[in-house]
Amino acid sequence: LIGAVAIESADGARIVALLGEQDLATLPKLEQTLSKALAEGLPLIVDLSGVTFIDGATVSLISRYRGEAEARRVPFVLSIGEVTPRAVELVLEAAGCLAAPWVTRSREQAMIRIGGRGS
Amino acid sequence: MSCGPVGHKIARAGHDQDRGARVLTEESRFTLSVEAKASELARIRRAVAELARELGADEEAVARIAIAVGEACSNVVSHAYKEDEAGTIEVEAWTKGSDVVYSIRDSGTPLAQRPVGSSGAGLGLYLIGSLSDDCELRNPEQGGTEILIGFRLKGEDRLRLIRKVLPGGR
Numbered sequence: 437l438i439g440a441v442a443i444e445s446a447d448g449a450r451i452v453a454l455l456g457e458q459d460l461a462t463l464p465k466l467e468q469t470l471s472k473a474l475a476e477g478l479p480l481i482v483d484l485s486g487v488t489f490i491d492g493a494t495v496s497l498i499s500r501y502r503g504e505a506e507a508r509r510v511p512f513v514l515s516i517g518e519v520t521p522r523a524v525e526l527v528l529e530a531a532g533c534l535a536a537p538w539v540t541r542s543r544e545q546a547m548i549r550i551g552g553r554g555s
Numbered sequence: 556m557s558c559g560p561v562g563h564k565i566a567r568a569g570h571d572q573d574r575g576a577r578v579l580t581e582e583s584r585f586t587l588s589v590e591a592k593a594s595e596l597a598r599i600r601r602a603v604a605e606l607a608r609e610l611g612a613d614e615e616a617v618a619r620i621a622i623a624v625g626e627a628c629s630n631v632v633s634h635a636y637k638e639d640e641a642g643t644i645e646v647e648a649w650t651k652g653s654d655v656v657y658s659i660r661d662s663g664t665p666l667a668q669r670p671v672g673s674s675g676a677g678l679g680l681y682l683i684g685s686l687s688d689d690c691e692l693r694n695p696e697q698g699g700t701e702i703l704i705g706f707r708l709k710g711e712d713r714l715r716l717i718r719k720v721l722p723g724g725r
Binding site: 530 | 593596597600614615618619621622625626629632633677682685686
């Protein structure tokens with residue numbers, strides 16, 4: 437599946453949903469989407485549940501935007517999905533994301549974490 | 556980065572002929588030459604993953620190989636060539652025993668002279684070192700950079716490969 441980036445709204449939050457293979461080819465679109473979403477100042481969830489592959493550059497970009505969100509006091513959660521492909525899990529594990537407090541398994545958990553009511 | 560000199564482990568070598576499985580030798584090595592473009596990265600990952608499966612690797616090893624080789628190629632796309640410069644990525648693979656070795660080579664700016672700390676380069680190199688069993692950086696005489704990444708097929712991988720290769724293997 438060719439990588440795609442979609443933006444959704446739910447319960448006053450912005451959800452940036454990544455799909456398929458995420459690498460340098462999709463990085464510009466992701467950066468543009470994250471920048472736009474963060475500028476709105478709404479709680480932000482990055483949803484990886486539809487991702488089949490993710491590279492180091494993409495994880496680094498997400499981490500950088502998490503730092504920017506924190507600096508602006510914008511709630512930010514990375515939701516990695518209940519069942520994560522091994523190739524995705526290995527990269528997230530190496531990046532130290534799996535145990536990070538800003539990471540959840542499900543989108544529902546992410547909504548609760550940012551103060552929404554879940555769905 | 557955690558790459559170290561492991562030349563004896565990843566020296567080019569062939570393998571006994573098999574009975575149906577794809578086993579690479581010096582003469583039948585896997586080669587792939589593509590433009591150094593981001594749009595080619597998925598194709599490269601798919602090719603090296605397919606090769607790994609043919610060699611008997613389980614899905615854990617296939618994932619490690621696709622990530623590490625992909626990161627090496629990403630580094631080439633991001634940093635080896637100037638913005639307006641056309642370049643290529645040469646990917647080769649061969650086996651030594653039940654080890655699989657991938658070579659990722661470019662003819663651009665040597666790795667040591669490339670910018671660091673951008674586009675996830677640090678994490679990419681860390682992934683290559685942590686997910687492979689051996690890796691080594693080389694500066695070919697003709698210029699550019701070559702990264703050799705070795706994977707030792709273990710446990711069930713090794714058994715699968717032995718079963719495919721040995722006459723009468725089950």
